[in-house]
Amino acid sequence: MRNYLILLTFFVSSLVFAGCDDSSTTGQALVAYTMYGTGTGTTDFVSGDGWDIHLDEARLAFGPVEFCAHVPTFEIKDSMTGCGVVMGQLSVAGVIDALDVQEQELGTVQGIEGQIHSVSYDMGVSWPSTQASPKTVTDALDGFSVRVSGTATKDGSEVPFVFEVTVTPPNQGLFAVRGIPADGSVTQETSSVVVSTDPVQWLRYVDWQKVKDMYDGTTPVTCSEGSTLYNSVYYGITVGRPVNFEWR
């Protein structure tokens, strides 16, 4: 009889577990695919304040990158420093020539199958939680995150400029840009993700009249850290989704 009771207990207990189990995990297969960067090829455009801008160079250091399952948001206690499920990682940084429409290989993304909802990334400078200070991931732009140069012209004034800005993560263990929307369904058939960026957007905050006022007639205008001009380029490459992603 005792054995009978034990058997009965196990039987009913199994019913409890079987009846209430709402999970069915099978794991997600690992995947690897190539990340490419590409530009718009735009070398000439008119600024919002009427200046004709010609670009000689527009290059952006990009990476490391983390793709996340978390739905993007611009404010929540957990999601901005967390990722939900990490769906993919690019651990290196490359440089995107934004004046070139050709796809430029940045590295290999390692990850898992599934739906990507958001992305966090650095621009050539990282601050891992294991490091006491930020570190440069690529020296391709001499430690800068962006270099854009060219000439601004209006009403007979021609002003050469060279803007170089470094984007550093705000804190240890954080990416420089976090929780940006992205939409990619990654499967074993996924071969690549293309990162596209437009230098016109990088420069949308620049007050070109002030740039002209800074020009001494010989030396191209540069932006020094702490100036409004520096901030203009900094926010141009970090605010409002200046980088977009497409999975193929």
Place this chain on the structure above:
Amino acid sequence: MKKFTVLIMAVLAGLVTLGCDDGSKTGSIQFFVQPEWTITSGIQPGDGEEDMRDGWTVEYERFMINIGDIIVARSDSSDRFKLPARYIVDLKNAPQGGLLIGTIDGIEAGNWDQVSYGILPADGSSQKLGDASQEDFDRMVNGNIAVSVRMKLTNPSGVVCDPTTDATDNCLPEHEVVLDWDIPWGVVAGGCAPGSGEPGIVVPSGSTGQVKLTIHGDHWFFTAFRHENIERRAQHLVNCDLNHDGVVTMDELSQVPITVLDPQVYDLSTVPDATSMLDYVKWAARTLPHFQGDGGCPERTPVNPE
């Protein structure tokens, strides 16, 4: 022994029932709108995590919102309850524990994982609740205002520095500055979840639970729109008193480019887009709705005035 066996089976069957209860009973949920302590008590300067770091003391003189459109739903079914009423509430003078704004009765007991609510531009459908004055109520409705705030900022060594120039000798003494804004931009805040635990609410069987829709009052001062690795500062807003009359208006905010913010201090990467300091305030306003104290509502859908 036969009776004993029956007893054991009855107990185990009871366990099955308890373990798999699908919530066939019903309960009620009361919703309260609750002011964060910063609204009722102000924010002091200091070095503490929640202090103002740049010497300014903040005291609210007015904090009005138009709140409503509370929705409770389940992601695995079409079950959905809505409290469609919209109320204009004076949060500065609301009870610290919250002001009752609605009750849902007869809702199936158990977890409801989708809760959302709105802070919305006021209109003719808005109702007055609590101690809101008729004058404030009328201004909210007539102006289609979602959030109306007036804050007094004081600092014995305070200055206002022209934000539109990189010059360093551009500051004038100003020890008291008022931020006075009628903000028309609203938001529907969804995916509400407590600070810990599962999203949504748990409806008790046969009784009534309480839910606090908590409105935070310090986000204008955040150096980034998140809750960690931030500081609370006011100088970037004080500097927008362009005419030095002691009042920072929304018109003045619109004249100051967002690029005056030092990127070494302010992280705007999570802001969808911003051109002026008015945009900074707009996005800050859309982060005010919270849940059960420090819980959050991460799915934020902007609502613009018509």
